[in-house]
Amino acid sequence: MKDKYTQQELNGILANTSQRQGWDFSSMKTWRAPVDWDYLEEVKKYLNPSSSVLDIGTGGGERFIQLSNIFKNGLGVDIDPKMIDIARQNAHAVDNVEFIVSSEKLARIEKDFDLILNRHAPFNLTAIFNHLKPGGYFITQQVGENNMQNVKKALNQKHENPTITKNEILKNGLSIVSFQEYDVEYVVKDIESLIFWLKALDMLHADIATNKAIDNVEILNAILKGNVDEGGFVTNEHRYLVIAEN
Numbered sequence: 001m002k003d004k005y006t007q008q009e010l011n012g013i014l015a016n017t018s019q020r021q022g023w024d025f026s027s028m029k030t031w032r033a034p035v036d037w038d039y040l041e042e043v044k045k046y047l048n049p050s051s052s053v054l055d056i057g058t059g060g061g062e063r064f065i066q067l068s069n070i071f072k073n074g075l076g077v078d079i080d081p082k083m084i085d086i087a088r089q090n091a092h093a094v095d096n097v098e099f100i101v102s103s104e105k106l107a108r109i110e111k112d113f114d115l116i117l118n119r120h121a122p123f124n125l126t127a128i129f130n131h132l133k134p135g136g137y138f139i140t141q142q143v144g145e146n147n148m149q150n151v152k153k154a155l156n157q158k159h160e161n162p163t164i165t166k167n168e169i170l171k172n173g174l175s176i177v178s179f180q181e182y183d184v185e186y187v188v189k190d191i192e193s194l195i196f197w198l199k200a201l202d203m204l205h206a207d208i209a210t211n212k213a214i215d216n217v218e219i220l221n222a223i224l225k226g227n228v229d230e231g232g233f234v235t236n237e238h239r240y241l242v243i244a245e246n
C-alpha cells in the first residue's frame, strides 16, 4: 500500500468498492495482534439449550445467528429497519430466532431473558436490568473510546469518555462478573480493504463517520500519513468485554 494517492486513483478504487451488507466485514484483509478473548467463545460459556437470548443492536444478525444452535430461542433487535431486513434474510434457514425493529430502550418488548447480548452497539442499562431474569447475564463487547486513534486524529474527532464503566453497571443494580479491556495493533493489509472499511463506517452504525470524508483524497492522505508500513495501514483496536449478572 502506498502512503499517498491521487484523486483519480481514489475514484478508481471507489468505483470498484462494494457496499457493506449488514455488518459483514469478512471480505477485508486484516491482521490483528493476539487478544485476550474471542467474543463468541465467551458468550458460548453462558448459553445452554434452554436459554432465551436477546441481542441489542444485532445488525444483520451475523454473529447472533452463529450462536442459534446452542440456545432455545433468540430475539435480535436493531434501530435500523434495513438491518432487520438483512438479519431476517440471513436467518432464513434458522427457526428459533426472530428479528424486530427496536431501540436500545426496548419499549414494547415484554419478555424477560436469561442472557442479553450487545456487541458494538448502544445499550440502556435500566432497560437491560428490567428485561433480565433473576440470575440472568448481560454480556457486552464495546468499541473503546481510543479505537482507531490515528484515524480519529486525522479527522479531528474529539477524545471521548470511556464507552463503559464499572460504576454505571453497579449503579443500575447489576453485579460485575468480569470487566476486561484490550488495545492492540490492527493492520489493514491493502488499500481496497481500507477504503471498503472507511466507506462502511457512519454515525448510526459506528462511533466514527468516515463514509463521506473518504471520497476526498486529501482526507485519505491525511489518514495514511505516517501510518503505512510494509504490512499495510497500521491503526489500533480498543475493546471492552463486560459480563454482568442480575
Ligand SMILES: C[S@@+](CC[C@H](N)C(=O)[O-])C[C@H]1O[C@@H](n2cnc3c(N)ncnc32)[C@H](O)[C@@H]1O
Pocket (backbone or CB within 6 Å): 023, 056, 057, 058, 059, 060, 061, 062, 063, 077, 078, 079, 080, 083, 102, 103, 104, 105, 118, 119, 120, 121, 122, 204, 205, 206
Ligand atoms: C457496529 S453495528 C454492530 C452489529 C452487531 N451487533 C455486530 O456486532 O455485528 C451497530 C448496530 O447498532 C445499531 N444501532 C445503532 N443505534 C441503535 C440504538 N439506539 N438502538 C438499537 N440499535 C442501534 C445499528 O443500526 C447497527 O446495526
